[in-house]
Amino acid sequence: MKANLFILLFCVQFSFSQNTDHLNTVLKQLKLQEKQINVQLFTEKILPYDKSKSVLVVPKYATDIEEGSFTLDAYILVVDNATGKIISKCVELNAWTSDALILTSITIDTGLYHLNKSTRAFGVRVDYRTQSQPNPYSETNLSLYTVNKNVLKPVLHNYNIYRYRGEWDMKCNGEFEDNDSTIDIDKLQTNNFNNLIVKTKITKTKNTFKNEDCVSKETIKKETTKLIFNGKEYK
Template identity: 35%
Template sequence: MTSRFGALGYLAMIGLSLGTTQVYAQCAAPELKEGVAGYSECKAWPAYPGVSITASSQLEAQSSAENPYDQGTYDLRLALVASEGGATLATYSQASSFNSDAIGFSGLNIDTARYSLTPQLRAFGIRAAFQGSSRANPFGETWLSLYVREGNTLRPVLESLVVESGGGEWDTNCEGEFHETRRTLQIARSSSHGYADLIVKTQSSESTNIRKGEECVSLSKAEKPAVITLRYDGKQYVVPEGLKGRSF
């Protein structure tokens, strides 16, 4: 079964970003249980030639026939695999990783940006997307988590940092108010407990739509960027509550 992604609705700017990478042989997405809602992806890891990352998430303990709205909890299963032959090198699994209800879990994406936490260690990311079902009150969010390899296991070192968020309220025709937040991650030169600090830059904006005659006019205002540093405490990067995704 191939990957299935939900649209993020009215606010397209909070959609998943799917970059292109060099294609390696036999990068096969994990198979999903037939008839059960889920998402599956495979992506070559450019930092480690010959290694691919697989990720899958599927609705737990319910079939789509019993639950036509795909609501409930989703697990998460990750693996590093040999691009040639498909041998498993390291794995991670977590039950009930994502909750899908009024705000639905709508997809996952493997992120192979250069998350160099030490000179010898690079992390990869998993981005999880969520989407509201209300047209009058659109909402969407994307969370980023980072994982590192330790022998034959994968370990999360950053969990559920909200990197994209947007929403609003409008009359479904023109008039309304909207907000958007985007965060970027940079590797700092400083470090804590042996791992590089992470610089998080937040850019937020608000917009208002008003009707002028036959036209719908949008007025926007960007806030001053905010910058904070995330530090590793020996187990994970500490994410402030205001920046961390929560179960809906």
Template identity: 35%
Template sequence: MRSLLTMILLTLFWNCLGQNQSQQLIEQTAQKVGIQNSDIFSRLATSQKFDNGILIVIPEITEEGEGYIILNSNIIFTDNKTGAVKAKYSGQKDWSIDAVSIDKIEIEPKLYQLNELTTAFALKIFYSNQSRPNPYSSTQLSLYALEGNELNRVLKDFPMKSFNGETDTTCKGEFEEHSKNMQVLNTFSNNYADLKFIDKIELSERNEDCEKVKADTRKEFEILKYENGEYKNKA
């Protein structure tokens, strides 16, 4: 019993230490790029370590009012050892929180190789509302290509997952759900790999006990090609 309690306390200690170190890293990086700590929307700020550096996401409050917040995006790549800024992307009013909230921002730990010289970081934004009659959630993907000392956004807010429905405010209702997987292809457009998305779509009905009583599924495919600095659907 004593060893179990010790293990729990150690786990809590290391979790708190990790959170404090992450917050310190975010604040130090914000200062380097001219962002005041008071303007950081800390709940969504995050970081991810890679072999060649650390990617840090700092949402910066640019406007707020009753029931809404608008955020600038700051995607910053720093040196593992020195903390020096190696590359940066800043977007004006990229994200907003209102009736649809941002639950979290997640950096994928995987890098995507777009050509021999270019790798991309993947950022996922998780959205949802609190509506019982019309529930909604969405996960959107953005890709940031590391090109020399620049980070360039090559894919913006591409929907990877979505869920929406119409209900009687409990569980009974009709729902539509999309879930996509991305593949980097060996075909190229303008020297960048094409991206293939496989979308699993489910249309369903649920009863009062939240059980599916009817469901139809199908798959669709979509290929995005690189043109003029970003990925587009050329279909």
């Protein structure tokens, strides 16, 4: 048992050390100090279709933290895993704000975003939520990026793919709505990029207190929309 615990702690410590080393390497190249970034929101992931490279998201403070609110610049990087050298980068100023709507996490999405035969995008998902209990709200926004000849470009900007909201008396009575979207790749193209088919499942729930019981009524509908590449980005 002790041996297994030691191995687990060693693996966790080794993994954290690796991530810290990678972060420190890119910060030196960017001429940034660790205190200038939100370390808790920093994330990185190896590209499954090119394991010699990783995507890093470095959230740099664009403003001072005031009563828990702040704005972040987004440094989206592709780095060489062997050396930590930045191969390509995209900097988006004032990309994300955490205020009444709290930015809780940033994750890298390496789904099958094949935009044409030679272009595969990766995504960055940003999650938000509120602290309100009677009026809960959360959302996830997705951005997509492509790399072509070491040039990193955003092609989809903060597109809402998940939203949950509600209003209730914190006992039973209330209404809630859950919008959950997935993205499929269309066979048809516009400006040499495949169209994106967004399929959204909308679940509405109404709770009513009746006969000393909380009764829920749920309705579900589905919607489909299409995003088209205009030569610069998907709209």
